[in-house]
Amino acid sequence: MGLQEYVVRRIIQLVFTFWVFVSILFVLFRAAPGDPTSMYVTQGMSQEARQETIRRLGLDEPLHVQYVDYIGQLLTGEFGTSFRYNEPVWDILVVKFWNTVLLMGTALVVAYLIGITFGALLGWYRGSRFERGGIIVALMARSSPEFWTGILVLSVFSFWLGVFPSGGMRSIGVETSGFVTRYVNWDFAYHLVLPVMAGAIYYMATPILLMRNTMLDVLKADFIEIKKAEGLPEHQILFSHAVRNSVLPLVTVIALVSGKAIGGSLIIETVFNWPGMGREMVQSINYNDYPVAMGTFFLMGSVVIIMNFVADLAYGILDPRVQYD
Structure with missing residues (x-):
C-alpha cells in the first residue's frame, strides 16, 4: 500500500471517527440527569411561557429531529445557541x-x-x-x-x-x-x-x-x-x-x-x-x-x-x- 492510498483510508477513518464521536456526545448529554430548562422555568411561570421557553430552546422536538439538526449545525460550522448566555x-x-x-x-x-x-x-x-x-x-x-x-x-x-x-x-x-x-x-x-x-x-x-x-x-x-x-x-x-x-x-x-x-x-x-x-x-x-x-x-x-x-x-x-x- 502506497502513502497516497494510506492517506485516503485514514481520511475515511477520520470522518467515521468524527461521526461516532459526535453521536456519542449527543446521546450522553441528552441522557444526562438534570433539566436544562430549570434555569429558565420558574414556579411562577405560566404553562404557556414554559412551553414557549422549551420551544425556543429546541427541546420540544423528538430526539431524532434534534440529532439531525445537531449534525446539520456542525456541518455548517454552527454549534447552536447557549442556554445560559443566549448567544451563539x-x-x-x-x-x-x-x-x-x-x-x-x-x-x-x-x-x-x-x-x-x-x-x-x-x-x-x-x-x-x-x-x-x-x-x-x-x-x-x-x-x-x-x-x-x-x-x-x-x-x-x-x-x-x-x-x-x-x-x-x-x-x-x-x-x-x-x-x-x-x-x-x-x-x-x-x-x-x-x-x-x-x-x-x-x-x-x-x-x-x-x-x-x-x-x-x-x-x-x-x-x-x-x-x-x-x-x-x-x-x-x-x-x-x-x-x-x-x-x-x-x-x-x-x-x-x-x-x-x-x-x-x-x-x-x-x-x-x-x-x-x-x-x-x-x-x-x-x-x-x-x-x-x-x-x-x-x-x-x-x-x-x-x-x-x-x-x-x-x-x-x-x-x-x-x-x-
Missing part, C-alpha cells in the same frame, strides 16, 4: 479555545525545549550521577498530579514569594479588544508564567525520557565513533549529530501529547482560574447548558482526533523506512 456558542468558545491553545501550546514548547536538551544530556552522560538524578526528577515530575504541581507552583511563586499573580488571564481593569491586543502584551505574559510553568513541569518528563532512550541507541552508531575519531568537540557531536538523529520519535509523540494537553487542560485552567475551554466545560455542565458543553467537548475531542491523525502521517513522511500494509 461559537462566539463564546472561539476566545476560550484560543486561550487554551496559547496556554497549553506555550507549556508544551517550553516542556519540549527543556526535555530535548535535558534528555540529550542524560543520554550523553550515561551512568553518571547526573543521569541518575535526572531520571528521578523526570519520573517525579511525570507522576505528580497536575493539580498538585499547580498548587505547589502557586504556593511558592504567588503566595510565598509574591512575584506572580495567583490566577486569571489579565489584571483587574485591563480591557482589550482584538486578537493581537488581547494576547500580545506584558500583562497577559505576566499571568501566563505560572500556568505555563505548571504545565511544562508535568509534560517535560515524556521528552526527557524518550530523548534519553533514543540517544542511547544513536550513540552506539558507527558515525558517532567516526566523529569522535575526527576530533570534533563534544558539544558539536552531541547537538549537531547525536541530537539531530534522535528527535524523530519526538516529532510524532508531540502530536499525540498536544492533543492530550489541549483535551486535558481542565485541571490547569481550574487551578489558575484561566478562562479556557476546560473551565468553560465544567461551568456549562453545572448549568446544564447542553450546546456550550457539547461545543467544548467537540472542539477538545476534535483536537485529539486530528493530532492522532497528524501523528500517523508525520511518522511515515519523516521516516522513509516505514511501510504501509
Whole structure:
C-alpha cells in the first residue's frame, strides 16, 4: 500500500471517527440527569411561557429531529445557541479555545525545549550521577498530579514569594479588544508564567525520557565513533549529530501529547482560574447548558482526533523506512 492510498483510508477513518464521536456526545448529554430548562422555568411561570421557553430552546422536538439538526449545525460550522448566555456558542468558545491553545501550546514548547536538551544530556552522560538524578526528577515530575504541581507552583511563586499573580488571564481593569491586543502584551505574559510553568513541569518528563532512550541507541552508531575519531568537540557531536538523529520519535509523540494537553487542560485552567475551554466545560455542565458543553467537548475531542491523525502521517513522511500494509 502506497502513502497516497494510506492517506485516503485514514481520511475515511477520520470522518467515521468524527461521526461516532459526535453521536456519542449527543446521546450522553441528552441522557444526562438534570433539566436544562430549570434555569429558565420558574414556579411562577405560566404553562404557556414554559412551553414557549422549551420551544425556543429546541427541546420540544423528538430526539431524532434534534440529532439531525445537531449534525446539520456542525456541518455548517454552527454549534447552536447557549442556554445560559443566549448567544451563539461559537462566539463564546472561539476566545476560550484560543486561550487554551496559547496556554497549553506555550507549556508544551517550553516542556519540549527543556526535555530535548535535558534528555540529550542524560543520554550523553550515561551512568553518571547526573543521569541518575535526572531520571528521578523526570519520573517525579511525570507522576505528580497536575493539580498538585499547580498548587505547589502557586504556593511558592504567588503566595510565598509574591512575584506572580495567583490566577486569571489579565489584571483587574485591563480591557482589550482584538486578537493581537488581547494576547500580545506584558500583562497577559505576566499571568501566563505560572500556568505555563505548571504545565511544562508535568509534560517535560515524556521528552526527557524518550530523548534519553533514543540517544542511547544513536550513540552506539558507527558515525558517532567516526566523529569522535575526527576530533570534533563534544558539544558539536552531541547537538549537531547525536541530537539531530534522535528527535524523530519526538516529532510524532508531540502530536499525540498536544492533543492530550489541549483535551486535558481542565485541571490547569481550574487551578489558575484561566478562562479556557476546560473551565468553560465544567461551568456549562453545572448549568446544564447542553450546546456550550457539547461545543467544548467537540472542539477538545476534535483536537485529539486530528493530532492522532497528524501523528500517523508525520511518522511515515519523516521516516522513509516505514511501510504501509
